[in-house]
Amino acid sequence: MELVPRAATEQLADAVQDLRVTVVNGPRQAGKTTLLEMFQAAHGGTYRSLDGAEELAAALGDPVAYVDSGERPLIIDEVQRGGERLILAVKRSVDQNRTPGQFVLAGSTRFLTVPTLSESLAGRAAFVDLWPLSxxxxxxxxxxxxxxxxxxxxxxxxxxxxxxxxxxxxxxxxxxxxxxxxxxxxxxxxxxxxxxxxxxxxxxxxxxxxxxxxxxxxxxxxxxxxxxxxxxxxxxxxxxxxxxxxxxxxxxxxxxxxxxxxxxxxxxxxxxxxxxxxxxxxxxxxxxxxxxxxxxxxxxxxxxxxxxxxxxxxxxxxxxxxxxxxxxxxxxxxxxxxxxxxxxxxxxxxxxxxxxxxxxxxxxxxxxxxxxxxxxxxxxxxxxxxxxxxxxxxxxxxxxxxxxxxxxxxxxxxxxxxxxxxxxx
Structure with missing residues (x-):
């Protein structure tokens, strides 16, 4: 028995091949964490979730060091909890290195649609929406x-x-x-x-x-x-x-x-x-x-x-x-x-x-x-x-x-x- 195949899986893989940052947006409990874990299993990288207190403290305490560490792509779940400083650290990182597939950011809010943040990732990011099962x-x-x-x-x-x-x-x-x-x-x-x-x-x-x-x-x-x-x-x-x-x-x-x-x-x-x-x-x-x-x-x-x-x-x-x-x-x-x-x-x-x-x-x-x-x-x-x-x-x-x-x-x-x-x- 297998899980329901998610159509966003292919969208995510395609976006990571071509863009420096891929953002997976969708409601809580829609299956984002499962999608990200399956993506990591197939493509490698580092998975982190800011739902954990230690991970959140590390991201808030030194966002630049946080995004500079880990195997690429760095997958950050519930990224909205890291706030604007974390997103700006991601922008700094991808501006210094234009290689595709560096970050996969996932969130349960439209945090990155705030104009100041969306503009900071303009031309650097693709967005993939993940809704509950169709x-x-x-x-x-x-x-x-x-x-x-x-x-x-x-x-x-x-x-x-x-x-x-x-x-x-x-x-x-x-x-x-x-x-x-x-x-x-x-x-x-x-x-x-x-x-x-x-x-x-x-x-x-x-x-x-x-x-x-x-x-x-x-x-x-x-x-x-x-x-x-x-x-x-x-x-x-x-x-x-x-x-x-x-x-x-x-x-x-x-x-x-x-x-x-x-x-x-x-x-x-x-x-x-x-x-x-x-x-x-x-x-x-x-x-x-x-x-x-x-x-x-x-x-x-x-x-x-x-x-x-x-x-x-x-x-x-x-x-x-x-x-x-x-x-x-x-x-x-x-x-x-x-x-x-x-x-x-x-x-x-x-x-x-x-x-x-x-x-x-x-x-x-x-x-x-x-x-x-x-x-x-x-x-x-x-x-x-x-x-x-x-x-x-x-x-x-x-x-x-x-x-x-x-x-x-x-x-x-x-x-x-x-x-x-x-x-x-």
Missing amino acids: MTERTCGGEDFLQTGLGRPAELVGDTSPWTRDDYLELITTGSFPEVIGMRNNSSRRRWFNGYLRTIIERDITEFADIRHAQALPRLAAMIAARAGSPFVASDVGNGLSLPGETIRTYLKYLETVFLTASAPAWSTNLVTRLTKAPKVFLTDSGVAANLTNTDIDTLRRPGHRSLGALTETFVFAELLKLKSLTCDAFEIMHYRDRDGREIDFILETPDGRIYAIEVKASSSPHSDDTRHLTWLRDKLGDRFTAGIVLHLGTKGFSYGDRILSLPLSALWGHAPLRSDIVQQ
Whole structure:
């Protein structure tokens, strides 16, 4: 039995060959340490983690000596704990020696996206995002949704998916963190999620931010989970939490810094007016979102459950985020909404301007009316519109004609089943 192969493994190896510094970013417990240890076993180097008190003291006490010692590549995990002086010591080292593959830095916060630090590594570093397990990884699919569902969407029409509604509910409520996938007990999952959120708030965020209303952070995360799919208006959210809108915007940045949330900005075009500009904000894992809304698979099985739509859209957003990172940002993820009541859950735009529009329906019985906004956008954009896809919880894929399709949710991973010969964690 083998672990799930991570698609980022090849990205990391390629980046180390060509760049002096490679940065592996991603949420805590996504599998970064396992990835780094496997990389070291295959390529050599020195692995250090600043989670250890002695290592952290050495890095803080003399960062120049710390980065100058050890076999290359020097792999530093939880690098954000070393602070700005450690990053500047890395910059000094690679400016003196331009050989590729000197450092692999990994962190559980977007520490290196701070302008002063990102600029110090500009031209010296490549970034590899590692999210929790994607369904493409868990099924070991040879082709992802970009290649089949988006590149050749008509090929999926007529396929019958082996995935059932109950299968989807299990995926949605479990989420994709490797450790949680291996759990079969709902109470164990709940304890894990509660501990995870506590660690992020009480340790990771407080290391870089002074929070006056720490108790509001889990409440803000829960509100985001419950309102997923709706435009995020800071003043409205602030009213619900009795906090100013500016405080909400600041706290949202903190949640994004530790990869707990991510945004889909509003998409706009000069072909359309009367747009709304508010982004949509999602938790980056549907299991975390389900836990925050006190939702489990048994409650979701009830027809018409109020959380199913938001959680399904959160699941799809998380899978799209992973596909984006695995394809080196081959598309941007946005959403569309206008003041005439038209909205489309996700707009994927490629660098050459092609548009893929996705509607997410938490139903096993999609209806032709679900495509009306996709059809409207197709007629507005003409040839630039590549495909409009309704993703649903049913088993059949079919066409509504002229680039408008309805596909089971499992089209995101080519309908492939979970592999029984690998450890699903």
